[in-house]
Structure formats: structure tokens, C-alpha cells
Amino acid sequence: MGVTSPTAVRHVQLALDLAALGWHVFPLSPSNKRPLANCLDCQNNPHCAADDYTGCICLPDGQWCHGVRAATTDPTRITTWWRRVPDAVPAVAAGPSGLVLIDLDTHATRPPRDPAAELLPGIDLAEEQVPGGYGSVRNGIDAMHLLARLRGGHHPWPAGPDHQPVSVRTPSGGRHLWYRAPDDHLHQALSALGWQIDIKAGWSYGIAPGAVTRAGTYAVHAGTPHAPGRMPDWLEREVRRVAGPKPAPPPAPVVPAAPGQSNAAGYVRAVLDNGTAELASLTDGRKAALGALAYKIGGLLPWADLTPADVEDHLVRAGLASGLIYRDARRIVQRSLTNGLAQPLPAPRDSHAT
Numbered sequence: 556m557g558v559t560s561p562t563a564v565r566h567v568q569l570a571l572d573l574a575a576l577g578w579h580v581f582p583l584s585p586s587n588k589r590p591l592a593n594c595l596d597c598q599n600n601p602h603c604a605a606d607d608y609t610g611c612i613c614l615p616d617g618q619w620c621h622g623v624r625a626a627t628t629d630p631t632r633i634t635t636w637w638r639r640v641p642d643a644v645p646a647v648a649a650g651p652s653g654l655v656l657i658d659l660d661t662h663a664t665r666p667p668r669d670p671a672a673e674l675l676p677g678i679d680l681a682e683e684q685v686p687g688g689y690g691s692v693r694n695g696i697d698a699m700h701l702l703a704r705l706r707g708g709h710h711p712w713p714a715g716p717d718h719q720p721v722s723v724r725t726p727s728g729g730r731h732l733w734y735r736a737p738d739d740h741l742h743q744a745l746s747a748l749g750w751q752i753d754i755k756a757g758w759s760y761g762i763a764p765g766a767v768t769r770a771g772t773y774a775v776h777a778g779t780p781h782a783p784g785r786m787p788d789w790l791e792r793e794v795r796r797v798a799g800p801k802p803a804p805p806p807a808p809v810v811p812a813a814p815g816q817s818n819a820a821g822y823v824r825a826v827l828d829n830g831t832a833e834l835a836s837l838t839d840g841r842k843a844a845l846g847a848l849a850y851k852i853g854g855l856l857p858w859a860d861l862t863p864a865d866v867e868d869h870l871v872r873a874g875l876a877s878g879l880i881y882r883d884a885r886r887i888v889q890r891s892l893t894n895g896l897a898q899p900l901p902a903p904r905d906s907h908a909t
């Protein structure tokens with residue numbers, strides 16, 4: 556009979572306790588704090604690769620493949636997962652749990668080169684009074700205090716349980732502030748609220764309050780997961796300012812449509828343009844849509860006598876403009892282009908190509 560470590564006992568119990576409160580949990584690897592790896596089926600399944608899970612057999616089957624997408628409140632599922640990896644670190648999916656996480660880092664990095672523009676992007680600090688000067692802002696906690704002072708007025712943090720987040724001290728000295736999300740869902744975090752201040756909403760996640768990792772404990776020092784408070788109004792406004800609006804559309808495509816150019820390349824360009832516009836209008840399923848678009852374009856490349864290099868940059872920018880992060884957009888585009896290229900499409904009937 557194996558010996559279960561106290562940490563493992565704590566972790567399955569912590570996951571079950573949070574799940575009972577409606578927090579959607581899933582396991583992270585105890586060694587690198589990343590979601591446990593997908594199975595081989597999922598790695599080879601084009602639906603899963605493009606983050607369109609319609610063809611995934613693991614998610615409906617209760618497997619942990621796809622990390623945050625598998626997050627659940629089902630005690631049976633949770634018990635099964637932690638029986639398999641007892642020292643897995645529980646993480647919480649923000650959006651499905653009705654939560655938003657403000658993540659304040661204290662990385663020992665150099666301060667931004669242009670603090671007036673970069674400490675609180677979107678707020679021109681050259682126009683504001685920064686008490687103590689830029690040098691007083693040494694980390695995300697300081698940046699948050701500055702934001703609170705500039706936007707929150709005299710009492711930026713209302714007293715009382717209504718606005719008390721679950722406040723967690725991270726092993727590196729940072730803070731996690733778990734708030735109840737506004738009723739209308741926030742977009743996935745599109746960018747940072749400030750220097751070393753990240754917003755985790757939608758399909759973003761954070762390590763569960765109370766979890767113990769090899770680096771240390773995520774210790775709750777105020778608030779309770781039973782009743783996370785709402786963000787103060789000023790903070791909600793700031794979060795919406797960053798997480799709400801869409802970024803600007805991408806520049807014109809690289810595929811040229813010069814006179815004399817083949818109709819085929821022009822057709823591909825039109826598919827790119829339409830797909831880009833469609834992507835920009837999506838709030839859900841952007842990864843799947845980008846994957847599908849890149850897959851289709853990949854299939855058209857041989858017919859249009861183009862190479863992936865002709866379209867990759869444009870596709871990645873289309874992904875960025877829809878709110879995806881660069882790493883995800885590039886991965887999806889490269890993989891889907893390659894997959895599409897392996898399945899060449901016949902000349903489209905509406906292309907009028909010669």
C-alpha cells in the first residue's frame with residue numbers, strides 16, 4: 556500500500572472543497588505547474604490541435620486533456636484525477652468559475668524603459684502626479700497601488716465583505732486577488748492591466764488558493780473562497796478598459812493582388828480577408844476559427860502556387876487582432892497550414908481561376 560503525502564491529501568481535499576463552492580478545478584503537473592499533458596490521441600487529432608474540441612473524445616470522457624478546458628466541479632472526476640497524480644497542483648479556471656483573477660507579480664526584473672507609458676499602459680503618467688516618482692514602483696503590487704490611487708480616489712478599496720477579494724500571497728511574494736466576475740462575461744485576458752499586473756479571465760486560470768507547490772504555499776491572507784467580493788467600480792472599469800475592446804485590425808495582407816497576378820492568388824487573398832474580418836467579430840472559438848482558416852488556406856496554397864511564408868504572417872496577425880496571444884496564434888497557424896498543405900484542395904468552383 557502506497558503512502559500518501561500530506562500535501563497530496565491537502566490537494567485533493569482542497570480541489571473538492573473549492574469545487575463544492577462552484578470553483579472549476581483541474582490538475583497541474585507538480586514539477587512544472589503546467590497542465591498535465593494531452594494524450595497521444597489528442598496530440599494527433601487535428602480538432603484538438605486547432606483548439607476546436609468537437610472531435611475530442613477525452614473531454615467528454617472526463618480526461619484532463621486540454622488543461623483548463625477540462626476544469627470541473629464534479630467530485631468523482633476530481634477524485635479520479637488526484638488518485639492518478641496525487642501531488643498534482645489544483646488550478647482554477649477563472650471564467651467557468653465566475654471569477655476574475657488579478658495577478659500581481661514581484662519579478663525581479665528591470666523597470667520598464669519608458670515608465671510613463673509602460674507602467675500603466677493606456678494611462679499617460681506624464682499627465683499624472685506619481686507620488687514618490689516612478690522609482691517607487693518596484694513591482695506589480697506597487698503598480699496596483701499607483702493605479703488605485705490614480706483611478707480609485709480617496710478610498711480605492713471599499714471596506715466590508717462586498718468588495719473583499721480572496722487575497723493570496725504567492726510563494727514569490729506576489730499577490731493573487733480573486734474577485735467575483737461581473738455578470739456579463741469578460742473576454743479572455745487580452746493584455747496586462749499594468750506592469751506586472753495580469754488579468755486572468757475567461758479561459759485563463761490561476762493556482763488554487765491554499766495550494767502548496769515546490770516553491771511554497773499560495774496562502775490566503777484575507778477573504779474567503781465562500782464569498783469572493785466584487786471589484787470596486789473603478790477597478791472593474793479599468794479591467795474592462797483593458798480586457799474589453801478589440802485591438803485594431805491587421806494591416807493589408809502580404810499576398811499581393813497586383814495587375815497580371817494570377818486569379819488564384821487573388822482568390823486566396825479574398826479568403827484571407829473574409830476570414831480575418833470574421834475572426835475579428837468573434838468572442839468565442841477564435842482559436843478554432845483561426846485553425847480552420849489556416850487549414851483552408853494551407854489546402855489552397857499548392858493550387859495558388861503560394862508558399863506558407865506568403866500567408867503565415869497575415870494569418871498570425873489576424874489571430875492577434877482577434878485577441879489571441881502571439882504564441883498561440885503562431886502555433887495554430889503553423890500547425891494548421893502544415894495540415895492543410897498535406898490535404899490540397901481542388902480548384903475552388905467559385906474562383907474563376909484560369
Ligand SMILES: [Zn+2]
Pocket residue numbers: 593594595596597598613614618620
Ligand atoms: Zn486526450
Ligand SMILES: [Zn+2]
Pocket residue numbers: 596597600603608610611612613614620621
Ligand atoms: Zn482532445
